[in-house]
Amino acid sequence: MPEENLVSAYHNYLVEGRLRMGLTVGDPGGEGFFFVAHPVRFGEPMPVVSARLFGRDGGFILEMQRNSLVQNPDGIALLETSGGWALVDGLLQTLFSVEVRAFDNCYMTVIRGTLFDPSGRAVLQGDDEGLHILEE
Amino acid sequence: MKPQGNRGEVWVFGDYRDYLKNRVTLELIAKARELARGLRTRCGAVVLGDDVEPFVMEYIAHGAEVVYVMKAPHLGQFKATLYAKALCRLVELYEPEVLLVGGTDFGREFAPRVAKRLNTGLSADCVALEIDPLEGILVQITPAFDGRLLAEVITPARRPQMATVRPGTFQELPHDHGAAAPVIYVEPVDPDGDDSIELLARERMEDPGQVLEDAAVVVSGGQGMGKAEAFRLLFCLAGLLGGEVGGTRPAVIQGWIPEDRMIGQTGRTIRPKVLITCGTSGALQYTAALGASEFIVAINRDPDAAIFRIADLGVVGDVNEILPRLIRAIEGRRESQEVDLHA
Numbered sequence: 169m170p171e172e173n174l175v176s177a178y179h180n181y182l183v184e185g186r187l188r189m190g191l192t193v194g195d196p197g198g199e200g201f202f203f204v205a206h207p208v209r210f211g212e213p214m215p216v217v218s219a220r221l222f223g224r225d226g227g228f229i230l231e232m233q234r235n236s237l238v239q240n241p242d243g244i245a246l247l248e249t250s251g252g253w254a255l256v257d258g259l260l261q262t263l264f265s266v267e268v269r270a271f272d273n274c275y276m277t278v279i280r281g282t283l284f285d286p287s288g289r290a291v292l293q294g295d296d297e298g299l300h301i302l303e304e
Numbered sequence: 305m306k307p308q309g310n311r312g313e314v315w316v317f318g319d320y321r322d323y324l325k326n327r328v329t330l331e332l333i334a335k336a337r338e339l340a341r342g343l344r345t346r347c348g349a350v351v352l353g354d355d356v357e358p359f360v361m362e363y364i365a366h367g368a369e370v371v372y373v374m375k376a377p378h379l380g381q382f383k384a385t386l387y388a389k390a391l392c393r394l395v396e397l398y399e400p401e402v403l404l405v406g407g408t409d410f411g412r413e414f415a416p417r418v419a420k421r422l423n424t425g426l427s428a429d430c431v432a433l434e435i436d437p438l439e440g441i442l443v444q445i446t447p448a449f450d451g452r453l454l455a456e457v458i459t460p461a462r463r464p465q466m467a468t469v470r471p472g473t474f475q476e477l478p479h480d481h482g483a484a485a486p487v488i489y490v491e492p493v494d495p496d497g498d499d500s501i502e503l504l505a506r507e508r509m510e511d512p513g514q515v516l517e518d519a520a521v522v523v524s525g526g527q528g529m530g531k532a533e534a535f536r537l538l539f540c541l542a543g544l545l546g547g548e549v550g551g552t553r554p555a556v557i558q559g560w561i562p563e564d565r566m567i568g569q570t571g572r573t574i575r576p577k578v579l580i581t582c583g584t585s586g587a588l589q590y591t592a593a594l595g596a597s598e599f600i601v602a603i604n605r606d607p608d609a610a611i612f613r614i615a616d617l618g619v620v621g622d623v624n625e626i627l628p629r630l631i632r633a634i635e636g637r638r639e640s641q642e643v644d645l646h647a
Contacts, residue, residue, distance in 0.1 A: 177365035177483040180357070185375065186489050187357055210481035271358035272324055273365060273479060 179208040179275040181215065182298025187276065193292060193301060194220070194285075201285035203292055205277070205299075206234065215252070215266050215277040226288040229263065230255070252277070264294060313370065314340040315400040315464070317391060317415075318351040319408055320359040321382055325518070328406030330366045330476035332469060335433055336404055337367045337477070339442065342435030343401060346370050352390050354380035364485045367477045371485060372398065376492035381503055382410055388417035390493045395422060397490065400464045402442050404433075407470035415468050424462035430469050431569060431592050441465065447569035447589060454588065472517045472573040475596060516565055521547025522576040522597075524567055526590070527554040528583025528604060529623060535560045537627040538582065544634045550574065552590050568593050582623040586611030603627070 173188050180187040194202030196218060206216035213235075220231045231239040235253075237246060244263065245256050254265035264281025280294040293300045316332040329349070336347040349368035351360055353375065360371050374390050395403065395418075405415040407429050419426035427444035431454065434443045441458055442465040448455035459465040516522065523542040525535055535549070542549045551561035553568055567574055569589045575596030582603045584590060591614055594600065602615035603623050612618040619626060 172486045172488050174484055175360060175364060175371070175487040177361050177479075177485075178481045180361065182357070186373075187360060187487060189484060271361070273481075274358060274361040276357050276361075 176207065177274060178210045179214050179277070181205045181277045181279065184300055185297040191299065201283070201291055203283060205279070208275075214268055214275055215279075217266065217279075219283070221255075221263060222284045222286050222288070224284055224288055226284070226286045228286075311399040312343065312401045313346045313348045313398070314343065314402040315348045315350055315372075315395075315404065316363075316368070317403070317405045317411070318349050318356075318359055318363060319382075319406045319411060320351070320353070320356070320362075321408075321410065323359065323362075326406075326408070326471070327476055328408060328411075328469070328471040329363065331471065331474040332404045332406060333363060333367045334477045335469070335474045336402070337369070339402060339433060339435055340369070342437070343440060345401065348372060348398075348400065350374075350391060350394055352379050352387055353382075360487060362479075364483050364487075365479045365481060367480075367483075369485050371487045373487055373489050374492045375489065378495040379492060381506075383501065383503060384410065384414045384417055385501055386493070386496050387414055388421055389496065391418050392421045393493050394490060395464060403464040403466045405466070405468045407468040411468050415466060419466050422462075422464070422466075424464060424466055425457075425459040426466040426468070427457045428468050429569070430467045431473060431573075431595075433467060433469070442467070447592070452589065454592065470573050472575050472596065475575070516548045516550050516567070516572050517574055519548035519574070520577045521545045522550055522567075522574050522579045523547055524550045524552070524579065524581045524584060525555055525561065525623075526552040526582070526584030527558070528585070529555065529560065530583070532558070532560045534583075534624055534627075537624070537631065540631055541580065541627060541634075544631065544638070545578075547576070547578075552584050552587075581611060581615075582627065584611050585609050586613065 175187045176189045180189055183191055190207040191205040196202045196204050202220050204218040208214040216234050218233045221229045223229050229242055230237055230244050247254050247256050252266040252268045255263040267278045269276045279299050282290050283292040285291045290302050293302055314336040316336045318329050340347040346369040348370045349363040350372045354377050356375055363371055372394055405411045415426055427446045430444045430446045432445035436443050444457040444467045445454055523538045525538045538549045550565045550567040555561050556563050556566045569592050573593040577598045579597040580601045586609055600615045601617045602611040603619045603626055604611055605622050607620045
């Protein structure tokens with residue numbers, strides 16, 4: 169049966185080529201991987217992301233809460249880009265990026281990059297069709 | 305398997321071509337919400353296409369309570385045959401009670417194909433839609449007999465009850481940034497392999513009548529203008545007021561104004577802030593297309609003319625005497641304002 173998602177008139181994320189107000193993968197209260205794309209209300213800055221990220225080798229990289237880096241042992245930088253922002257390491261490689269597409273009256277965020285869990289498995293992968301959930 | 309729980313809704317087909325100028329879908333969503341309340345159900349919008357995300361959000365902002373999306377690259381171009389197949393698939397799955405389509409060039413080609421496939425009725429160019437409170441069915445009010453009367457059409461047995469409505473007939477709801485609604489993505493239909501229509505190219509045609517529908521000020525003339533030269537006064541007045549000129553069917557038949565500027569049930573539906581209607585009797589087929597005009601000034605030498613019944617301000621007199629005086633007065637006021645500005 170077709171899936172039913174709640175969609176905002178103002179801002180949404182593109183997930184599997186579809187609009188979604190927000191997205192939660194993993195346990196935001198736990199010690200493992202999680203990724204939260206928070207719903208954005210009218211007038212709020214966008215997008216808003218919280219995440220606990222790991223490398224391909226399973227090593228902890230960072231934790232961010234509502235766009236602020238709260239644990240960042242590797243010195244990952246959050247750089248503003250023309251359409252959003254990106255998390256970049258010391259070798260200028262992008263962990264993931266967010267791009268906000270502005271339409272006449274509304275906005276859509278596209279997230280790109282590959283995100284791994286503590287066992288080194290790719291959990292989320294983002295491209296022009298938005299985020300793809302590989303493992304939950 | 306058919307999904308449960310969504311049946312009986314009031315649907316609007318999303319015609320988002322020429323967006324933001326084309327507002328007919330937003331106007332129909334506003335009406336569909338009203339009809340849905342009468343049927344105790346939801347108002348839904350249907351969006352077919354490829355890069356459709358901004359339109360989905362826009363329809364939610366304008367009142368859609370659920371949106372059905374069929375998204376695929378081969379649906380990226382509006383194509384009546386393929387879109388009819390896609391919409392019918394959605395109708396078969398979700399069984400809406402009512403299906404409204406904008407009476408655009410595409411809607412006029414597309415809606416009959418959908419109705420034929422679904423074996424249901426279709427009322428074209430409706431000027432009003434109501435729910436019969438006793439029967440709970442859609443009353444489709446549409447011009448009949450060359451616009452000489454308004455017919456109330458019902459579709460008692462077949463579903464969905466279908467109607468097309470021309471742009472400008474209803475008023476859209478304000479944009480609500482805070483709105484949210486469920487969106488249902490449905491597996492797209494396959495492209496038609498044996499489709500007899502192949503889209504080779506797209507070319508935009510100018511539509512002179514569109515400016516009439518969008519104009520804040522409209523000056524309109526009818527049979528009472530008396531001669532083609534008198535229409536120059538209308539163009540002059542409209543020019544001074546930053547408006548557009550339209551005419552009634554008799555004026556079009558006389559060749560005083562082009563057909564694409566005809567106002568009426570079989571022409572354009574207008575909704576200006578100010579309408580100055582000159583030498584028009586107020587026949588039903590004309591006044592039915594003026595319903596959303598905010599302030600109507602009527603000039604006619606017949607004090608019993610029906611046009612005065614809907615006018616906010618009536619002037620009894622000969623348009624060929626009144627209009628030149630009105631034009632001179634406006635020009636005079638402009639000149640004095642220009643002097644003031646330079647002072």
